Amino acid sequence: MTVADEHLDPLSGDPRLPTFFGAAWPQISSFDALLRREGPVRGLVGPRELGRLWERHLLNSATVAGLLPARGRVIDLGSGAGLPGVVAAAMRPDLEVVLLEPMLRRTEWLTEVVETLGLTNARVLRGRAQDVAGAIDADAVTCRAVAALDKLLAWSAPLLRREGRLVALKGERAPEELDLAKLALRKLGYVDAQVRQAASIDGIEPTHVVLATWEGTRVR
Numbered sequence: 001m002t003v004a005d006e007h008l009d010p011l012s013g014d015p016r017l018p019t020f021f022g023a024a025w026p027q028i029s030s031f032d033a034l035l036r037r038e039g040p041v042r043g044l045v046g047p048r049e050l051g052r053l054w055e056r057h058l059l060n061s062a063t064v065a066g067l068l069p070a071r072g073r074v075i076d077l078g079s080g081a082g083l084p085g086v087v088a089a090a091m092r093p094d095l096e097v098v099l100l101e102p103m104l105r106r107t108e109w110l111t112e113v114v115e116t117l118g119l120t121n122a123r124v125l126r127g128r129a130q131d132v133a134g135a136i137d138a139d140a141v142t143c144r145a146v147a148a149l150d151k152l153l154a155w156s157a158p159l160l161r162r163e164g165r166l167v168a169l170k171g172e173r174a175p176e177e178l179d180l181a182k183l184a185l186r187k188l189g190y191v192d193a194q195v196r197q198a199a200s201i202d203g204i205e206p207t208h209v210v211l212a213t214w215e216g217t218r219v220r
């Protein structure tokens with residue numbers, strides 16, 4: 001990518017970004033640079049996405065930070081390029097973040113990112129959600145662009161501690177998805193399921209986030 005390509009993103013260089021990210025800004029801007037340089041070459045981000053990396057990816061991911069619990073561990077299910085997990089780890093150094101990803105190529109990338117950014121609160125775990133259940137648990141599971149909501153609910157329940165929370169970044173159809181998943185929610189033991197519109201900076205579309213708390217019991 002050339003410097004000219006980088007400036008195709010209308011938010012690159014926007015002075016509101018350092019203000020919005022605060023103490024996490026050095027790590028977030030390094031992540032942005034790494035994604036622009038390596039993302040398309042390594043098949044992590046489509047070249048066309050570079051023009052909206054801030055709006056669609058980094059700011060979109062940043063909205064999870066305020067929806068995570070006050071303490072504990074977060075599993076980012078299907079972390080891929082590190083979205084939203086790397087952003088969450090940078091913005092919430094008070095939380096332990098596990099970047100869960102089954103594909104070797106992507107775990108190698110995530111390991112490099114964690115080391116380069118010096119994210120001492122993050123680690124990479126290779127595996128599928130279904131396969132690590134029982135070996136690891138968390139106070140929250142985050143995910144973005146991984147699967148339909150009913151699948152995410154089923155994969156996340158065995159990973160969540162009692163009263164743990166699923167924080168799923170979804171598109172505009174989140175309310176319909178949630179409606180369709182009503183039965184699964186009840187059967188799996190989730191309560192308080194809702195769609196939240198989470199904002200980042202002015203003029204940027206809010207992100208639709210599905211929140212659901214796992215109560216700790218399953219209806220058989």
Ligand SMILES: C[S@@+](CC[C@H](N)C(=O)[O-])C[C@H]1O[C@@H](n2cnc3c(N)ncnc32)[C@H](O)[C@@H]1O
Nearest residue numbers: 077078079080081083102103128129144145146
């Ligand atoms: C479309 S990518 C999205 C990656 C990232 N969350 C993002 O928003 O850019 C979906 C990712 O989920 C991972 N994935 C798919 N099935 C999974 C499973 N059962 N458990 C954990 N990760 C899974 C894939 O390997 C892939 O990296």
